[in-house]
Amino acid sequence: MSAAEYDVVIVGGGTAGCLLANRLSAEPSLRVLLIEAGGHDDYHWIHIPVGYLYCIGNPRTDWLYRTEPDPGLNGRSLRYPRGKVLGGCSSINGMIYMRGQARDYDGWAVAVGDANWRWEHCLPFFMRHEDHWRGADAQHGAGGEWRVERQRLSWEVLDAFAAAAREAGIPATEDFNRGSNEGVGYFEVNQRSGVRWNTSKAFLRPVVARPNLQVWTGAMVARVLVEDGRAAGVEVRPQGGGEPLVARARQEVVLAAGAIGTPQILQLSGLGPGELLRELGIPVLRDLPGVGANLQDHLQIRAVYAVEGTRTLNTLSANWFGKARIAAEYALRRSGPMSMAPSQLGAFTRSSPEHEWPNIEYHVQPLSLDAFGEPLHGFDAFTASVCNLNPGSRGQVRIASPRPEDAPRIVPNYLSTPEDRQVAADSLRLTRRIAAMPALAGLRPREIKPGPQYSSDEELARLAGDIGTTIFHPVGTCRMGRDDDDLAVVDSRLRVRGVAGLRIADASVMPTITSGNTNSPTLMIAERAAQWAARGG
Incomplete structure (x- = not known):
């Protein structure tokens, strides 16, 4: 220089x-x-x-x-x-x-x-x-x-989720990028x-x-x-x-x-x-x-469901032998779990019928964990993360000092409007409806997070605040x-x-x-x- x-x-x-x-x-x-x-x-x-x-x-x-x-x-x-x-x-x-x-x-x-x-x-x-x-x-x-x-993999649990989403009224799509991204399919x-x-x-x-x-x-x-x-x-x-x-x-x-x-x-x-x-x-x-x-920003609300009768990344990568098989598949074919994007299956739909257009997006993964960077759970599960595409909440970025080396203060103000909290609650209810569809019944999905004991708008919005994370947008x-x-x-x-x-x-x-x-x-x-x-x- x-x-x-x-x-x-x-x-x-x-x-x-x-x-x-x-x-x-x-x-x-x-x-x-x-x-x-x-x-x-x-x-x-x-x-x-x-x-x-x-x-x-x-x-x-x-x-x-x-x-x-x-x-x-x-x-x-x-x-x-x-x-x-x-x-x-x-x-x-x-x-x-x-x-x-x-x-x-x-x-x-x-x-x-x-x-x-x-x-x-x-x-x-x-x-x-x-x-x-x-x-x-x-x-x-x-x-x-x-x-x-196209992605170089597929998962039985994701295919089952996609079928359940179709049963819940979300149409199938092979292309999210033609002006209307409504539908369910692989990203x-x-x-x-x-x-x-x-x-x-x-x-x-x-x-x-x-x-x-x-x-x-x-x-x-x-x-x-x-x-x-x-x-x-x-x-x-x-x-x-x-x-x-x-x-x-x-x-x-x-x-x-x-x-x-x-x-x-x-x-x-x-x-x-x-x-x-x-x-x-x-x-x-x-x-x-x-x-x-x-x-x-898009705040994703991560619902976790344990499943039975199918393998997910949680158990496929649980030991050295499974990890070695995954590494070999990528080395030989550039496919399998090491070729995975963080989310493989997507869906765009309405959180409730009064919305004129798809206002929420699902990122669905054949894995689960307590938080990003934490170990995978020891049981088979999928995660259905859902975000409000058009949040009304507004935050700010402000420098903390005159020094360029110092990180700025980032204040997203997530879920700061009644509308955003309502979409969060409605989204979790829709996730439960999809999980209850016949296409997933054979896998016996069981809600781990946030937990089926919570059902009111107030409870679900509060739980969304507990489990929501940024999608980095x-x-x-x-x-x-x-x-x-x-x-x-x-x-x-x-x-x-x-x-x-x-x-x-x-x-x-x-x-x-x-x-x-x-x-x-x-x-x-x-x-x-x-x-x-x-x-x-």
């Missing part, structure tokens, strides 16, 4: 940053710098799908954030994983390919006053980088960098032949030798430098100490540090809620109260919006209000969370931002 001047400086080498580096450096006249605070994605557990178990909670690959104690979770604090490596969260996430629902993007278009964010205008930007296993059609792309494949995943396909492999590695592209790793951006109302570059602190460097940007700075990192960098730069910045002794360059506000902390929206941080072309030459291209710009997993929508946002940044528009 050495101080220098570039046309575009990209902050964050994660999901969005890798695509941005690829697209912008494709223009030979642009000199592009990509800055990543973490390291290279050369850790072997990144690439073995089940390796997320060894990446989340690992300081080599995870920022190790925690939420503040949350009243909606009955005072609990949650682990809050964020990727700290090239590829970002695509290097440690669940690999599920999910666009959301068409209504998500139509709602964005209304919220920001720009029809270009409607579903039909976003769809081509999903397809532009897609390489779908079925090939190209009107809804999917082929030949792009972002590989989408498609971002893998190539049983190996995780992260954005570093997809977008960055093929172009890293371009002469107009530089990549810095182990480099923490301390702040954006603003001169005469324009983003002139960034201050960078190398890993291990040493004098800070300045990377100057002739055209623009693009923040792609994610829904936690981007508001943190803005606030450290004097761009954020004026009251907070003054409390911390940071000069206020621009009072932007929306920076760090509007945090949204934070968004919205620098949302885009209209000129008259005081909390909008960026306009519809993702330009930061009141600061020329500064753009944001990550999940923080979402006005509302998408109805599904958020990694691929973030790539779509980056695809659009790259087009605007290349033109300076």
Whole structure:
């Protein structure tokens, strides 16, 4: 690393940053710098799908954030994983390919006053980088960098759950990504032949030798430098100490540090809620109260059912012989439990009949445990995790000090609205209804968590607070919006209000969370931002 001047400086080498580096450096006249605070994605557990178990909670690959104690979770604090490596969260996430629902993007278009964010205008930007296993059609792309494949396994217990869901009125689907994701089926995943396909492999590695592209790793951006109302570059602190460097940007700075990192960098730069910045002794360059506000996330409520007469991962991996068989299957075929995404079977439906569209998502796994990172239970079981796709609860991200090394305070405010608590209670009741269907009767499912003794709205909402965990989908902390929206941080072309030459291209710009997993929508946002940044528009 050495101080220098570039046309575009990209902050964050994660999901969005890798695509941005690829697209912008494709223009030979642009000199592009990509800055990543973490390291290279050369850790072997990144690439073995089940390796997320060894990446989340690992300081080599995870920022190790925690939420503040949350009243909606009955005072609990949650682990809050964020990727700290090239590829970002695509290097440690669940690999599920999910666009959301068409209504998500139509709602964005209304919220920001720009029809270009409607579903039909976003769809081509999903397809532009897609390489779908079925090939190209009107809804999917082929030949792009972002590989989408079927999973390389099936489980009797998951097939039984899917059949029970159909008996409960949820239709079968083979494709969650055509604008309506209603239905039950196996998730498609971002893998190539049983190996995780992260954005570093997809977008960055093929172009890293371009002469107009530089990549810095182990480099923490301390702040954006603003001169005469324009983003002139960034201050960078190398890993291990040493004098800070300045990377100057002739055209623009693009923040792609994610829904936690981007508001943190803005606030450290004097761009954020004026009251907070003054409390911390940071000069206020621009009072932007929306920076760090509007945090949204999907809270999963994990119901566990013991089963009989079938094998699940709990007992298949209970001894060294079982583990050896699993390892051999992956080594020989790149299939089996080591090729598993964290969740294999999905379902989108309504928590209760009055909802006009699917408002909840199931992630179903052939395993169970007390909490993520804990040992598997000693009995066969499945977990049916269900989340509210469109939570009304809103949280915030705020820096705790002027030091970029200090983690920000993350306050999700889960289950803080009556509507969210009602959806949580209704979701647990629906899970019980599915588990009681004839298709599962042969496995004799027995509810372990939360426990059949709880049945009232109040009891189930409280229990949801006891067993709920994040699904790792934070968004919205620098949302885009209209000129008259005081909390909008960026306009519809993702330009930061009141600061020329500064753009944001990550999940923080979402006005509302998408109805599904958020990694691929973030790539779509980056695809659009790259087009605007290349033109300076």
